[in-house]
Amino acid sequence: MTDTCPVAFFLSDSTGITAETLGNTLLTQFPAQRFERHTVPFLTTDEQARHLVAQIDAVVAAGRVAVVFSTVIDPGVRAVLSGGQGFLVDLFGTHMPQLESALHATASLQPGRAHGLGDALRYKSRMSAVEYAMEHDDGQSIRALERAQLILIAPSRCGKTPTSMYLALQHGIRTANFPLVDEDFDRRSLPAPIAPYAHKCFGLTSQSLRLSQVRQERRPGTVYASLTQCTWELRNAEEMYALNRIPHLNSASMSVEEISATILQHMGIQGHDPA
Amino acid sequence: MTDTCPVAFFLSDSTGITAETLGNTLLTQFPAQRFERHTVPFLTTDEQARHLVAQIDAVVAAGRVAVVFSTVIDPGVRAVLSGGQGFLVDLFGTHMPQLESALHATASLQPGRAHGLGDALRYKSRMSAVEYAMEHDDGQSIRALERAQLILIAPSRCGKTPTSMYLALQHGIRTANFPLVDEDFDRRSLPAPIAPYAHKCFGLTSQSLRLSQVRQERRPGTVYASLTQCTWELRNAEEMYALNRIPHLNSASMSVEEISATILQHMGIQGHDPA
Numbered sequence: 001m002t003d004t005c006p007v008a009f010f011l012s013d014s015t016g017i018t019a020e021t022l023g024n025t026l027l028t029q030f031p032a033q034r035f036e037r038h039t040v041p042f043l044t045t046d047e048q049a050r051h052l053v054a055q056i057d058a059v060v061a062a063g064r065v066a067v068v069f070s071t072v073i074d075p076g077v078r079a080v081l082s083g084g085q086g087f088l089v090d091l092f093g094t095h096m097p098q099l100e101s102a103l104h105a106t107a108s109l110q111p112g113r114a115h116g117l118g119d120a121l122r123y124k125s126r127m128s129a130v131e132y133a134m135e136h137d138d139g140q141s142i143r144a145l146e147r148a149q150l151i152l153i154a155p156s157r158c159g160k161t162p163t164s165m166y167l168a169l170q171h172g173i174r175t176a177n178f179p180l181v182d183e184d185f186d187r188r189s190l191p192a193p194i195a196p197y198a199h200k201c202f203g204l205t206s207q208s209l210r211l212s213q214v215r216q217e218r219r220p221g222t223v224y225a226s227l228t229q230c231t232w233e234l235r236n237a238e239e240m241y242a243l244n245r246i247p248h249l250n251s252a253s254m255s256v257e258e259i260s261a262t263i264l265q266h267m268g269i270q271g272h273d274p275a
Numbered sequence: 276m277t278d279t280c281p282v283a284f285f286l287s288d289s290t291g292i293t294a295e296t297l298g299n300t301l302l303t304q305f306p307a308q309r310f311e312r313h314t315v316p317f318l319t320t321d322e323q324a325r326h327l328v329a330q331i332d333a334v335v336a337a338g339r340v341a342v343v344f345s346t347v348i349d350p351g352v353r354a355v356l357s358g359g360q361g362f363l364v365d366l367f368g369t370h371m372p373q374l375e376s377a378l379h380a381t382a383s384l385q386p387g388r389a390h391g392l393g394d395a396l397r398y399k400s401r402m403s404a405v406e407y408a409m410e411h412d413d414g415q416s417i418r419a420l421e422r423a424q425l426i427l428i429a430p431s432r433c434g435k436t437p438t439s440m441y442l443a444l445q446h447g448i449r450t451a452n453f454p455l456v457d458e459d460f461d462r463r464s465l466p467a468p469i470a471p472y473a474h475k476c477f478g479l480t481s482q483s484l485r486l487s488q489v490r491q492e493r494r495p496g497t498v499y500a501s502l503t504q505c506t507w508e509l510r511n512a513e514e515m516y517a518l519n520r521i522p523h524l525n526s527a528s529m530s531v532e533e534i535s536a537t538i539l540q541h542m543g544i545q546g547h548d549p550a
Contacts, residue, residue: 022297256402
């Protein structure tokens with residue numbers, strides 16, 4: 001990070017999640033450029049805004065570019081921000097008037113509704129999905145598998161755990177995950193506890209070399225981490241998925257967000273709106 | 276959900292996360308209005324776009340309002356979408372030209388960069404934070420607490436686990452969490468394993484009645500869930516936080532997103548950009 005790179009500010013009257021998501025999505029279009037980033041959540045008063053504008057203006061006065069992504073709703077705060085020298089992407093100012101017109105309705109102008117508790121029942125079901133995913137991580141519990149909306153299966157270290165957590169936390173999907181081990185491959189059948197739920201299973205695979213590298217970091221020099229073992233497990237997992245008609249994907253070059261979106265689309269599972 | 280409520284479409288050439296976040300944030304400004312919602316990830320071809328526009332136009336032809344939030348980057352796909360009858364909020368079309376001008380740079384127009392693996396090191400550290408948070412949930416492991424960036428402490432069911440998972444998964448923060456129990460309160464001191472790390476601790480509290488309700492759902496009719504016990508634990512936890520100068524918040528009416536943003540701001544922890 002140099003002292004001259006552009007500075008990105010993410011401003012919000014609430015958590016800052018939307019401002020960061022919006023801003024970072026736009027900034028990924030400039031992959032060659034590094035940015036200094038500052039998130040300012042809970043920005044609700046004119047005084048806070050004036051203090052911040054002074055910081056932004058100081059950046060610009062130092063000859064640097066300042067881009068400001070704001071989801072602030074309060075008209076007074078927005079007016080202060082628009083008086084600054086930074087390049088302002090004002091989400092509400094830009095989109096709300098047309099949206100009001102399209103919906104024939106008036107915006108409530110209540111700040112910070114997007115990532116709060118919102119619909120209490122929906123929030124509660126997200127939290128209970130997290131609890132479910134924790135209890136059903138890595139085959140720890142085979143109780144209540146009938147309540148799972150999704151069961152991820154894979155050899156060790158193909159991404160089951162973080163994907164389960166993401167699906168539970170962001171989408172409220174009750175996700176169990178279950179490891180496939182040598183004994184399953186020797187028997188050439190799904191592990192007994194999940195066999196009745198094959199229709200809810202989704203399989204993950206990886207690339208042998210990548211999987212071996214990941215396992216080496218955890219348990220260097222073991223058979224478990226050897227390329228031979230990884231190759232054998234992945235080949236057997238793929239055969240098992242094919243034999244049992246279990247949809248699957250190769251997670252080696254995908255993020256948990258991409259894996260999750262692909263699974264939801266493929267399985268036709270409607271998650272909650274991400275919070 | 277009625278057949279006449281507006282329909283919101285969230286379109287993306289990648290996961291759909293940004294389109295949903297952007298769109299839902301704007302839609303929360305219309306709390307009285309219900310929306311039918313459809314997320315369409317991985318929209319990359321003109322043909323897919325034409326098929327989708329036909330669906331959107333059918334909604335409009337049926338007399339309903341269609342609002343379309345799009346983060347698609349491909350100019351051809353965007354041109355097809357803009358030919359539809361829905362009300363289009365085109366994130367890239369709206370903001371990119373000005374942003375290019377502000378940054379004196381040209382957008383790469385590569386689709387789907389926002390929620391992919393991105394910076395491999397950053398992604399890896401997020402995944403390793405998830406692993407850390409899983410291993411250090413609810414005091415399960417006291418190994419490597421010196422590596423924690425944050426230790427959440429609280430009586431049972433105040434939100435430690437989902438907050439830890441959120442901070443790890445979204446922000447890449449190595450978060451441990453540790454329960455406060457009767458013995459800690461009787462001794463009036465922090466649990467021994469975390470005592471050396473008081474400077475990394477953040478406490479959660481709740482409201483007695485709310486905590487009792489949450490515990491009743493888990494273990495109905497127990498002393499653990501009684502209002503008396505909950506009141507006692509919360510009062511003792513607050514005293515312990517004060518005595519040890521541990522910052523804390525009341526989680527009773529906050530979402531994990533709000534709790535997390537507040538903690539990061541208060542502790543001055545710089546997380547990764549949320550993916």
